[in-house]
Amino acid sequence: MRTRPTTPRWLKASAATVLLSAAAPAALAQAIPTASQQPSGISQEQALALSARLDALEKRNQDLEAQVADLKAQAAAGVQQVRETVAAQPTVSLANGRPTFTSADGNFKFAVRSVVQFDAASYSEEPRTAANDLGSGTNFRRARLGFDATAYKDWNFALWGEFGGSGGEVPVLNQAYIEYAGWRPFGLEEPVRLRVGAWATPSGLEDATSNTETLFLERAAIAELVRNVATGDGRAGAGFTARGARWYASGLLSGKVVGVPSTAEFDQQLGYAGAWRSTSSTARTTTSISGPTSRASSIPRTPRPARSTRGRCACRSGRSCGSAACGWSTPGRSPPTA
Numbered sequence: 092m093r094t095r096p097t098t099p100r101w102l103k104a105s106a107a108t109v110l111l112s113a114a115a116p117a118a119l120a121q122a123i124p125t126a127s128q129q130p131s132g133i134s135q136e137q138a139l140a141l142s143a144r145l146d147a148l149e150k151r152n153q154d155l156e157a158q159v160a161d162l163k164a165q166a167a168a169g170v171q172q173v174r175e176t177v178a179a180q181p182t183v184s185l186a187n188g189r190p191t192f193t194s195a196d197g198n199f200k201f202a203v204r205s206v207v208q209f210d211a212a213s214y215s216e217e218p219r220t221a222a223n224d225l226g227s228g229t230n231f232r233r234a235r236l237g238f239d240a241t242a243y244k245d246w247n248f249a250l251w252g253e254f255g256g257s258g259g260e261v262p263v264l265n266q267a268y269i270e271y272a273g274w275r276p277f278g279l280e281e282p283v284r285l286r287v288g289a290w291a292t293p294s295g296l297e298d299a300t301s302n303t304e305t306l307f308l309e310r311a312a313i314a315e316l317v318r319n320v321a322t323g324d325g326r327a328g329a330g331f332t333a334r335g336a337r338w339y340a341s342g343l344l345s346g347k348v349v350g351v352p353s354t355a356e357f358d359q360q361l362g363y364a365g366a367w368r369s370t371s372s373t374a375r376t377t378t379s380i381s382g383p384t385s386r387a388s389s390i391p392r393t394p395r396p397a398r399s400t401r402g403r404c405a406c407r408s409g410r411s412c413g414s415a416a417c418g419w420s421t422p423g424r425s426p427p428t429a
Contacts, residue, residue, distance in 0.1 A: 200241040204251065206303055208232040231255035232308065235265055245273030245282075249290065253325070263350045265325050266290040279335065287329040289349045293341050294322035294364055294381055321362025321381045325349045330364075338369040 133141075182193045191202040210232050214225040237251030251265040268288025275282050293299055297314035309315075315323075322345060330343025342365040364381035 198241075198244040200239075202239045204235070204237050204239055206233050206235040208234075208255070208308065231260055233302075234260065237265065245271060247272055247284075249288075263325070264289060279333065281334050283331055283333040285331050289325055289327045291324045292322040292326050292328050292330065292343050292345050292364060293332070293366065294318050294320075295366070295379055298322065317381070321345050321360075321364050321383055323348065337371065339366070340368075341366045 179195045181195065184191050184193070186202070189202050189204055191200060193200050208231065209229070211229040212225075213227045216223055216225065232255055233253070234255035235251055235253050237249065240248040242248065247270040248268070249270075250267045253263050253265040254260060266289055268286050268290045270284055270286040272282045272284045274285065291298065294317055295314065297310050298318055302308065302310065310318075318324075322343075326345050326348050328343045328345035330341065330345075332339075332341040334340070343363070345362045345364060347360055360383050362381065362383040364379075366379040367376070368378075369376045
């Protein structure tokens with residue numbers, strides 16, 4: 092009896108593995124086209140229409156973005172134009188409480204200035220006689236009105252009138268000058284100011300402080316006495332001032348006080364005044380000189396009425412202020428010596 096030879100089991104397993112490996116790619120390739128060929132729900136025409144609509148929407152969006160950008164640019168240009176128009180207009184401010192008009196470039200300024208000090212006093216005197224009459228009543232101690240101005244940045248002007256007084260208010264020129272403040276020699280940071288006209292010519296530290304910013308309404312009698320020698324309010328003159336971080340210098344040639352007396356300028360007092368002040372970390376130096384150089388003796392100098400502590404001259408009963416019979420009561424301006 093013949094027996095059939097048997098195939099080993101390992102050989103069968105290997106053959107089956109080879110057959111499966113060869114059949115897998117073919118089955119996968121057959122399955123992919125089958126899946127891609129399944130219906131998607133829209134036709135090719137519909138897909139093309141949707142694509143065209145998307146392109147139209149994108150183009151419209153781009154157009155809208157361009158329009159928005161143009162509108163923003165126009166708005167920015169309009170705002171800039173408004174700013175330039177506003178910047179080109181003069182400005183109005185209340186610097187230190189004074190109305191000030193300034194040009195756009197700052198080269199021209201105009202400021203209205205005023206100082207008003209009104210006094211009132213009432214005294215009970217029994218019996219009242221000419222010797223003890225203290226003079227109840229009212230008066231304007233100071234009533235000044237004027238303007239300060241700047242032209243072309245370096246030229247300064249001022250014109251002030253004084254309408255107050257010591258019970259007999261009479262309009263008088265307080266200051267009227269022109270000043271050039273554009274000269275900086277020797278590399279100075281601050282300009283040397285050259286001034287000519289009538290103004291409160293400087294004489295000392297007390298004179299440099301305005302009476303509107305001091306503790307009392309009037310300066311000390313000794314300070315007014317010094318001011319009356321060759322400086323003071325409303326005195327005509329020509330001079331200069333210069334300063335730095337730690338020094339100050341001034342010099343002037345002065346004439347008469349405007350309106351006192353009412354005689355020709357050339358026939359009145361001629362004076363001078365100068366000052367030098369410097370400070371350092373260890374010392375301070377102050378030097379001031381002033382005095383008259385000449386005055387016509389044939390023309391008497393009429394003193395201005397003094398101001399008492401309440402702003403009224405203490406003189407009564409027709410006596411002239413400054414006379415021996417009257418005397419001066421706490422004067423704001425001491426009578427100048429003849």
